[in-house]
Amino acid sequence: MQPHTEIDSTRSAAIALAERFWGWEIPVYLFLGGLVAGLMLAVSAAVILIGRDRITRAMKLGLLGAPVLLSIGMGALFLDLTYKLHVFRFYTTLELSAPMSLGSWVLLLVYPVQIALVIAMPVEELVPWLDRVPAIGRAREIAAAHVTKLAWAGVGLGVALGIYTGVLLSATVARPLWSSGALGFLFLASGSSTGVAALMFAEEDHEALGWLGRADLGLIAFELAVLLLWIVGLMTQGPLYREAAALLLSGPWAPAFLGMVVFGGLIVPAALEGLALRGRALHSRLVPALVIAGGLLLRFVIVYAGQEVGFVAG
Amino acid sequence: MRRVMVIDARRCVGCEACVVACKTENHVPDGAYRDWVVQETRGEYPSLELTIQSQRCNHCSNAPCVANCPTGASHYRGDGTVQVDRDKCTGCRACIASCPYGARYVAPEGHVEKCTLCVHRLDRGKPTACEEVCPTSAIATGDRGDRGSVVALRLRRGTASVVTPEAGTEPNVSYVR
């Protein structure tokens, strides 16, 4: 038992440490970053594993959507800046110890690879547009010739981007809830599963739906494992970390976390997908919808709850 | 040179003059603080112990706010202090997320601020505003490498403690009894 303590602080009046410094923009940014990483990763993996010829229209749409979603995510990050005029400062330096700096540069690399993938494997409707510009035509040829290399780049950048979205939080040190190396893998897993789910959402090819479904199931299992690792890690790190974990397990965030993220966003869709894969149910859009919603909520829960427990009181 | 602040906890009465002096010296916006006073009572009546600490940015030697700043705006200065260059600051608040002590706030202009250890004054040979006002002379700043300085004397006198050492940030603001 801790002895009885009473704390009075100048700041208890006006600002609480628990005050939220990051609002909706950051979880949205982290979610979209993860989703884009997942899309890129999934399609690139498909190129490598099943060959470019079996890339479906849904996958191509996914490739096309990725830079758009990424831009929306970066827009959210921009909105979050309180000194927007200085946004260019992200690109006048590379801070090796700062995930946010590394992340901004990764994002810059992500765009060209994504564009290259898009023009290498465009959806049909895009082709006439692309062909109008001769330069793009040449670029298409080059991209198409190096599609596998591009896919490997896509895998690498996808993993980097996915992990980055979690490391951004875990590198802060100051928030017990985030102080875990598992967070990078958790967000990679979650990003990948939401990326795959987004593809499932658009997929009409039955066979591809099967692959995607299996992939998603695997990713969900992985994500659950990492989640467990993270929570167990927190529970064993000390009282402060336990307090942080308790926010999710029994505290104010428990309904959202356990009910909506873990159960509604992981276990239910996994079960439904399992049934579908065994032919006991029809593939339905409900599964990817739940996964995507769960992924978004996960970011909100972690970002918000994490701000509620710090190292110092008062 | 390694600038540090050493606070004599036996002297401090928790009056918050340091807070007001800092606010007026540095035009700290309403509702924000660069320093603040924490009073912690332990024990049960009548065996009680009260710890009073005037706290601020710890100018950590291993500062997560610096490590996590994407633009280099948060940086170590040659004198061992941690500073924010407002021209480089984007207001991304990664540093606020990273500071275990809650030492930082967003200024109305959008950049992030915190205790500067009043280097604008130290550089001119004046004490920090909080040190200058403190009626109990609890606060002292100086070069810890200079053996004759008040801070070095205080550090030699007894065991120095820092706020939340578990955070691993290696604070340069310490408290002696």
Place this chain on the structure above:
Amino acid sequence: MGETPPFARRRFLSLGAGTAAAVAAARIGLSSDAEASIGTSDPGTDGDVVRSVCEVCFWKCGIQGHVKAGRLTKIQGSPAHPLSNGKLCPRGVGAVGLAYDPDRLVKPLLRVGARGSDSMKPVSWEEAIGFLADKLDGIRKKHGPEAVALFNHGAGASWFKHLFQAYGSVNFGAPSFAQCRGPRDVAFDLTFGSDPGSPEILDISRSNCVVLLGSHLGENMHNTQVQDFAELCARDADLIVVDPRFSTAASKAKTWLPIRPGTDTALLLAWIHVVVTEGRHQREYVEKHTNGWGELSAHVATFTPEWAAVETGLDAEIIRTTARRIAAAAPAVMVHPGRHASWYGPDDTHRARAVAILNGILGAWGHRGGFFRPNGMKLAKYPTPAYPKAKPPADRRPGEAPFALEPLAQGLRRATIDGQPYPIKGWFVYGTNLIQALPQRAETLKAIEALDLLVVCDLLPAEIASYADVVLPEASHLERYDDLLGVSWHRGGVALRQPMIDPPGEAKPGWWIAREIGHTIGLGAYFPWKDVKEYLAERCRLSNVDFAELQREGIVLSPAKPTVVEDGLALTFATESGKIELYSEKLKAAGFDPLPVFRRQDAAPPGYFRLLYGRAAAHTFGRTTNNRLLGELSHNDRVWVNAKVAADLGIADGATVRLVNQDGVESAPVKVKATERMRGDCVFMVHGWGHTAKGLRYAKGKGADDSELVTRVAVDPVMGGTGMRVNFVAFRKEA
């Protein structure tokens, strides 16, 4: 650079002079070493420097203001002033918030609605002064000039004391006597022939043992005293704190004695008993300088620690050992006389006498580490006609409170109500918020009802202003000159209050207001000077003080003379016998106990708790609670309740309650601080919260007002002090 040396000197001295040079050199070295200055926001210390004197409380520290483009950016302690030594308390620094308080009074106001309705209309100074001059004239014609009373607090009141003495009244009451220092001043005056004064002549920093009864130094933020207190703590000297509450000072003490409230006299008598029976007094000093040792010895024979233990709730053995520790430190010892001493009425002068006697037999008076003899400076008066002879004050009935040193504020209030010995029909209220400062508010309101004229001169629309017929907005201490301020301390001197910035709106300095009124009511001869600078320059000339230097430095010091025996001071006592009167013939002759006796206080009715009150570091009564700069600081507008008591009553920390006193008076809602730092039989509030005046837009409704609950007082028959810690409260939970 220019300001560093004095500051540095002071601090390094405390750590051994040998290091000073090395550190000073190191500090200068910094500038070459350091990088180019970084982009911090504007330093507050640029701009012009004006040296002056603080008035956020009554300690009168030297301050210096930094003014940039007509705006005051910062206040800091004046390094040259011995009461600040370059340092300040939070309230002095925070006065910037007073200067720019948007609720400041900026125009004279005349009442248009009923008294207390707070409906006022702004008028010109001419109209306001014309109105009050007519009223004053009417009162004088009907009742005589003594029918006007001046209630005051603060240095700025001097102009109005002058004005009303010229007018023919000496009915000057201040709540800083009968509601504050009175019992202590009288007791010390009776014992040593002089009182501890303000600032108190305590050599705390060099003491070997300090005993605080109440006296919550560190919360009571009198700047110099707190500086000295910190030196004491840093020296690891003995400190014994007697307080039902674990005060900040108690947390620094070697021994905290959580005494049952109202039993300090028993503890003191037991301490004296131990010192006397064990022969631990300063023999030679007692023989040479005191009267009544025999009577004292006989008197305390039965007051054993065991007896006191029962009364005080303290351990007898600890009472005995603390007495020995106190005696062992003598004569570099002090039992602090306290300042706010009107606690329990009939007990108060006796308690303060017991303090004085204990100090007396330990030789503390006149010795290093005890009570020193301050140095001052003789200042010449500005020559004006003699004052007319005035009737003696109306505050006391024959035989009442014979030892009072000043008129009793509550006595003037009583005379206003019952017209005895003669009627009082006009009040001029300067710098005191009588609604919060005086106990028994119903009486205050009744008296106000009986007035023909109530003038309030204030900075802010405090409660008292809402009852006024005329409200006069004064310039704050940062915006005006005041009369020369004598400094009486280890080094004496004269200090100058002078403006740093312009007053807001049409607010005017007190000297101007008093002079205008004087000229309007035919007392121009008493204000022959054209303006205050002419007045001050002339006084300085007559006193051999260089006015230009005073303006530049804010203070001029006189030569140092010995202040303690060790430095060559010759001890003298201004008592009738020329000695320390342990046994008081004077008290005896007036029918009072010549030696202190203990009277047991009434216990709290079941379910009730004794209401105690005190100060918070960042506030001066109710005068700073509207200051937005200070209002942001720590919560201290809560009522302290013992944690276990709160738990038993089902009141959580932070819960909102109302306090109901023994007479059924209910407080405003107030949050509970459930804390181990309180005894279980009492509660504690910081005085000055719970404003109700609508003009105090920031403070109104914050916390609750202790004075509203002080419906009962115990009057000290010796000097008329109103003991206010005789009220009890219960809790009413708020939904």
